[in-house]
Amino acid sequence: MKLRKINPTDYDLVKQYIDGNRDSFDILINRHKDRVYTYIFLIVKNHQLTEDLFQDTFIKVIRSLRLGKYQDNGKFLAWVLRIAHNLIIDHFRREKQNKTFSKDDYELDIFNSSKYSDCNCEEELIKHQIHTDIRTLVEELPPDQREVVILRHYKGLSFKDIADQTDVSINTALGRMRYALINMRKIIEDKNMSLTL
Amino acid sequence: MDDLYTLQQNDFCNSVDEMLLLLEKMLGTNIFESKELYDYLDHFTKIPSDELLQRILKFKDSTIYLSLKPPVITEFSLN
Numbered sequence: 001m002k003l004r005k006i007n008p009t010d011y012d013l014v015k016q017y018i019d020g021n022r023d024s025f026d027i028l029i030n031r032h033k034d035r036v037y038t039y040i041f042l043i044v045k046n047h048q049l050t051e052d053l054f055q056d057t058f059i060k061v062i063r064s065l066r067l068g069k070y071q072d073n074g075k076f077l078a079w080v081l082r083i084a085h086n087l088i089i090d091h092f093r094r095e096k097q098n099k100t101f102s103k104d105d106y107e108l109d110i111f112n113s114s115k116y117s118d119c120n121c122e123e124e125l126i127k128h129q130i131h132t133d134i135r136t137l138v139e140e141l142p143p144d145q146r147e148v149v150i151l152r153h154y155k156g157l158s159f160k161d162i163a164d165q166t167d168v169s170i171n172t173a174l175g176r177m178r179y180a181l182i183n184m185r186k187i188i189e190d191k192n193m194s195l196t197l
Numbered sequence: 198m199d200d201l202y203t204l205q206q207n208d209f210c211n212s213v214d215e216m217l218l219l220l221e222k223m224l225g226t227n228i229f230e231s232k233e234l235y236d237y238l239d240h241f242t243k244i245p246s247d248e249l250l251q252r253i254l255k256f257k258d259s260t261i262y263l264s265l266k267p268p269v270i271t272e273f274s275l276n
Contacts, residue, residue, distance in 0.1 A: 025257055029250065035238040037245040042238075043204050043220075051249050058253045078230035085229070089220045096213045159202040174202065 010076035018065060025065075029058060032077050040084050044091070053091065057084040133193060137184045145180035148173055198233055200226075 008016070008027070016024035036057060041050040060083050064070050070079065138149050147166060151157045159177075163170045187193075200219045228234050 022258060026254060029253065033245050033250065034242050035235060038238045038241055038243045039234075041243045042201070042241060045205075050243075051245070054245055055249060055253055059256055062253075062257050075230050077235075081229040081234075082224075085220065085223065089217065089224075092213050092217050092220065096217065158199040160199050170202065174205070 009074075011072050011074065014065060014070065014072060014076060018068070025062070028076070032080060035077065036080055036084055039081055040088060043088055049091070053084060053087050056087050060087070134184075137187055140187060141180050141183055145176050145183065148176040149180045152177060198228065198231070198237070201228065201234070201237070 008024075010028065010031070013024040013028045013031075017028070033054075037050060037054050040053045040057070041047070044050055044053065057080065061080055064083075070076075138146055141149065144166075148162055151162045151165065152159070157165065159170050159173050163173045166173065168176075200223050204216065204219055
């Protein structure tokens with residue numbers, strides 16, 4: 001394949017980088033940084049965590065390119081997003097493990113397992129109260145926002161189905177959900193409510 | 198894309214298990230190369246800080262290429 005000097009493709013830049021032109025990678029990262037960063041942020045919703053995962057993603061990209069692990073099929077961005085996605089999965093797997101197991105003093109504790117980490121009766125009661133409080137919050141929302149929250153979280157519909165059912169675009173449905181969450185948070189703050197175990 | 202829309206609501210209702218299920222399900226799809234995803238990302242663009250980019254570029258410049266290693270080592274062994 002012929003490499004283009006003007007408006008190089010991702011393939012051109014990857015090839016140039018592997019051949020020793022380090023500046024080519026700068027162009028690649030600048031070309032795709034916003035989409036990769038946005039993808040991670042939309043899922044994890046935390047800038048610090050997004051920064052960590054974004055950095056890990058590109059370090060993995062650099063290492064893979066140097067080791068010749070990248071097979072170009074014209075889908076460089078898809079490959080990078082998949083790496084980011086896998087790192088997000090790794091993060092949530094770690095988070096899940098940390099919630100269930102502690103490594104206090106690294107001692108073996110037969111009760112320190114997921115089997116015994118289920119909720120006790122007191123937690124169940126608090127949970128029930130929280131669900132009741134949330135339902136009350138939902139009732140205070142404007143009708144269009146309340147409808148989206150109920151369809152999404154109580155009936156389990158996808159946003160596409162909600163959009164179809166309420167005759168609006170997916171973006172409008174998402175927007176209504178966003179405002180619903182903002183409003184609910186505001187009510188929680190105003191009423192000084194506690195909704196955590 | 199539906200899975201991504203759902204994931205975006207993670208702070209409200211999804212447990213870590215639900216998040217993982219959705220994320221793993223997405224691995225089996227072609228979402229990463231879909232124009233719909235790219236348009237969506239462009240619509241909600243977030244920009245990484247310059248400091249973060251500099252850290253990555255610094256990493257890129259901090260180590261030598263693996264392809265340079267064999268001749269260098271050969272040279273040493275000859276001496």
